[in-house]
Amino acid sequence: MSITELRRTGGGPGPDTGSDLAVRAEGLVKTFGGHRAVDGIDLAVRPGEIFGVLGPNGAGKTTMLRMLATLLKIDAGRAEIFGVDVAGNPHVIRQLVGVTGQYASVDENLTARENLWLFSRLQGIAASRARRIATELLAQFGLEDAAGKPIAQFSGGMRRRLDLAASLITRPPLIFLDEPTTGLDPRTRGQMWDTIRGLVTDGCTVLLTTQYLDEADQLADRVAVIDQGRKVAEGTPDELKTAVGNSTLQLLLAEPGQVRAAVEVVRGVLGSEPVLSPEQGRLNVALDQADLAADVLIALRTAGVSISSVSVAKPSLDEVFLALTGHGTDGDDRTGTEENR
């Protein structure tokens, strides 16, 4: 699938239209002051899949999730969860969705066990069952040893785990995860990924936001790329990666003036366009296979283009954005209002 096909943002959610979707959103809009944080997003999440929303800080991911979770009013457009209208039935939606926020939403004053007990009892679970659920979840998330400790003594990773555990008390059919691994160390991150995969085995549907292409690649069945409140692309992680290549050859030319010559050479060897980075003399070349890098390098030397540094890397979110939107993830027109609710 080409980039242009991926950019299928207009129109409805495609062939999935129907009430059997886990999430269906049409033209969602949220405005803060004059700033449109979410600017007409359509979304179709199928039951039983992990759907990733990929985008940089301030793209509107959190705001969109909060609207779907009834935490923010929907300014325009409409959303349904398992066929239930979100704006019209907030109380029903809250019974269907478990929300794990970007900042752990657990009570600092209580212990881990007390937190789970409180959230169970609030949702009408009988005392004896609430105790059992707390014990089960603490075991499942490896928090037994810390069960009686106040949250203030918890590490970031432990808080995240407790937060996710708290979202699973009633085993909701749909789970929202807002950047579940941001700020976690690689090991904890891998554990979190395993847990998220386990949820789907249980029959849950997961909608998660992330800033990391590799996280979307690892977890998601399908991905929507969001930029400045709009969806700029949607597809499977493979389709996304095909758009940017499986790996990226990053070149820094010794002479920035030779960029034009370098572009010619790449075009000649691969038949595709390199992406020019805003930095002077830097090019990113999408490669289907990493070993094509050698061909490009040999051709460049033959053409007399000298290189000061070279590396082959997996494509980053930045490259996806360069390929899809023509600008990087650090555009200065971003405000990041979504973080301030």
Added chain:
Amino acid sequence: MSTMITPVREVVRAADRVAAARRRVSPGETLGQTLMMAWRAVKKMRRNPEQFFDVALQPILFTAMFAFIFGGAIAGDVQSYLPLMVPGILAQTVLTTCMATGTQLREDMEKGVFDRFKSLPIARIAPLAGPMVADLLRYTIAATLTFGMGLVLGYRPGGGAGGVLAAILLSIFTGWSLAWIFTWVGTIARSTQAVQGISLMILFPLTFLSNAFVPIETLPGWLAAFVRINPVSHLVTAARDLANDALVSSQVAWTLLASLAVIAIFAPLSVRSYKRHM
């Protein structure tokens, strides 16, 4: 986490969940959720005992201070001032305690856990009403200490134990009702400091422009007019009649009526602005 042994569990079925979902919260559920929130607030109080400083110290300090400062000037001597003053301090203490309700709610609302409360299928009033139920504990401590300090200074209430108990209960109920005003302030203000500022502006005129410390007859006419309609004055008079003479006067009815009016206005206002905060 990765090595967990997941017991065989039923698969989650979305359609069943949609069918089983309740449309709204019943009054019984609301009560249960409010009590759970109260449990949380009590736990929080026990882990932050410094929250009890104001309720414990203020009655003791103020009762002693006011008795010796104003006693001679207003009533001739400390002994004859106590029956006038102790019910006044009672009202003041209870009001100061309600102010803390608002500031603590605001502080709490800024924390992440409120996000979860909002995302749960629970009554919107429960996170507001729960801490207020727990605050009954604080009112009880404050009221008991005020009378205790009065007794130490030589106050001998003529209404006996029954009269004193009735005065304490009335003050607690009134304080709890007025706390809805401060809860509302807590939901509309932008910061904890703002809540404190606004609350003090409400609190000072209410307590000092009342008959809590001085007899109404000593005030200029225009001020006396305000003091007479101030609900705190009704509370103070009712508490004096109860504690000193075991007399259930019409002032009790006025106090209860004013309290109910405050709840009827400010409870819905608080829930509305709490919802809008989302």
